[in-house]
Amino acid sequence: xxxxxxxxxxxxxxxxxxxxxxxxxxxxxxxxxxxxxxxxxxxxxxxxxxxxxxxxxxxxxxxxxxxxxxxxxxxxxxxxxxxxxxxxxxxxxxxxxxxxxxxxxxxxxxxxxxxxxxxxxxxxxxxxxxx
Numbered sequence: 516x517x518x519x520x521x522x523x524x525x526x527x528x529x530x531x532x533x534x535x536x537x538x539x540x541x542x543x544x545x546x547x548x549x550x551x552x553x554x555x556x557x558x559x560x561x562x563x564x565x566x567x568x569x570x571x572x573x574x575x576x577x578x579x580x581x582x583x584x585x586x587x588x589x590x591x592x593x594x595x596x597x598x599x600x601x602x603x604x605x606x607x608x609x610x611x612x613x614x615x616x617x618x619x620x621x622x623x624x625x626x627x628x629x630x631x632x633x634x635x636x637x638x639x640x641x642x643x644x645x646x
Contacts, residue, residue, distance in 0.1 A: 538591035557622035
């Protein structure tokens, strides 16, 4: 077995372990991961646009987003222990998707770009419905 095979096996095992504790690779988690990445990128764009790019702020953003994923893992474990069939996890993910979506729009709006009102309305509605 060569080093590449060992690396692939190790990486696959780690990702499987992480995805198990996040409740699986479903559309809700895929959407959250996509929103997390897009929010981070738009945050960097906005900071660059405003001349406020700062690595400490960037690291805080990463820590916050890792925290989101840890809370998703906790919600999956709570679902499992109380036999809630994914309701807690889904609710947590929807709230985080709404938060990240609103943040994305705020980042783009902060750069003077137009934002479709229907998108703001739907994200705020999603956030309200899940509370």
